[in-house]
Amino acid sequence: MPSTRARAAVPWLGCALLATAACGTSGGGTPHRAAAADRPTAAPAGAEIATVRGTSVVIRREPGGATWRTLSSPNDYGAPRVLLVDADRGDWLKVYLPLRPNGSTGWVRASDVTLTRTTRRVEIDPRAFRFTVYDGDRVLRTGKVATGTGGTPTPAGRFFFTELVRPADPRGAYGAYAFGLSGYSPTLSSFGGGPGQIAVHGTNAPGRLGSRASHGCIRVGNPDITWMARNLTLGTPVDVLSS
Amino acid sequence: MRLKTLIIGGFAALALGGGLAGTATASFADGPATPSASPAPSKSRPPVNAPLPAPSASPRERCPKPRAGKNAPPRNCVSPARPAPALPGHPTYTG
Numbered sequence: 235m236p237s238t239r240a241r242a243a244v245p246w247l248g249c250a251l252l253a254t255a256a257c258g259t260s261g262g263g264t265p266h267r268a269a270a271a272d273r274p275t276a277a278p279a280g281a282e283i284a285t286v287r288g289t290s291v292v293i294r295r296e297p298g299g300a301t302w303r304t305l306s307s308p309n310d311y312g313a314p315r316v317l318l319v320d321a322d323r324g325d326w327l328k329v330y331l332p333l334r335p336n337g338s339t340g341w342v343r344a345s346d347v348t349l350t351r352t353t354r355r356v357e358i359d360p361r362a363f364r365f366t367v368y369d370g371d372r373v374l375r376t377g378k379v380a381t382g383t384g385g386t387p388t389p390a391g392r393f394f395f396t397e398l399v400r401p402a403d404p405r406g407a408y409g410a411y412a413f414g415l416s417g418y419s420p421t422l423s424s425f426g427g428g429p430g431q432i433a434v435h436g437t438n439a440p441g442r443l444g445s446r447a448s449h450g451c452i453r454v455g456n457p458d459i460t461w462m463a464r465n466l467t468l469g470t471p472v473d474v475l476s477s
Numbered sequence: 478m479r480l481k482t483l484i485i486g487g488f489a490a491l492a493l494g495g496g497l498a499g500t501a502t503a504s505f506a507d508g509p510a511t512p513s514a515s516p517a518p519s520k521s522r523p524p525v526n527a528p529l530p531a532p533s534a535s536p537r538e539r540c541p542k543p544r545a546g547k548n549a550p551p552r553n554c555v556s557p558a559r560p561a562p563a564l565p566g567h568p569t570y571t572g
Contacts, residue, residue, distance in 0.1 A: 433570035
């Protein structure tokens with residue numbers, strides 16, 4: 235059994251002993267949440283974040299398999315390469331990858347990375363145009379977002395922060411900070427000289443928060459992105475619900 | 478008698494917990510049942526969007542001690558994650 239799942243089971247043990255009905259479950263959730271339903275590392279124990287030790291890391295399709303991809307560290311923005319851990323099998327870790335197609339996973343040697351843990355995660359609800367930052371099950375912060383338009387939608391799924399960039403012009407379209415995400419636009423293969431990568435970033439048009447206004451990125455208010463920059467780490471899980 | 482009760486209770490708890498583990502993990506991960514509603518305010522918790530205390534300078538390491546006699550694979554130390562410094566740059570995200 236992966237260790238993350240083993241740790242996740244502990245609170246439920248007490249739950250079952252006390253009163254199963256009182257602890258309850260979500261009843262399977264709604265279809266709206268189905269895209270991010272399988273979240274083995276989003277349990278109260280938190281998510282594990284793998285930071286590459288050397289200048290690159292080999293990705294394999296299965297533990298012990300042939301080299302599939304190699305990711306450099308630091309990444310193209312100069313940030314240390316981090317990967318969100320999906321499953322832990324001792325010597326091998328299954329990780330989410332910042333590659334197309336969105337949701338790609340692969341395996342890395344545990345000895346090639348250092349592990350840290352966060353109990354915080356971000357949830358984006360495109361229907362409500364809101365973000366919520368959780369610490370375990372506790373809400374730390376919530377606020378308005380703008381998401382992609384119909385032609386350039388924000389993709390749903392589980393992502394993670396890959397880098398934190400402070401734009402040269404804090405009054406520009408990206409606002410005070412931009413957290414790059416591990417996901418990509420489903421409709422744009424490139425944008426502004428980049429690969430169509432999406433992000434959570436501030437804005438110079440706060441009046442458009444609460445609407446579909448972006449090319450796929452998730453815009454938040456500058457006070458909110460500043461708070462995130464001070465309180466969230468690279469590798470933090472970001473779950474974008476289905477719209 | 479009391480010790481016996483405790484032992485039996487412990488085994489029952491382990492068995493019950495193991496059986497629920499798969500379902501319980503997935504259910505919790507789905508988050509609160511009502512996505513747009515915040516949890517009920519608690520007197521012991523600060524209000525939502527309240528400033529958080531600054532992170533401590535040296536996060537406490539939580540590395541498991543090696544188990545004597547066990548031939549366990551080497552594991553990395555898992556310590557709390559820390560906010561990363563922002564890099565100056567010109568983003569090319571989709572905006």
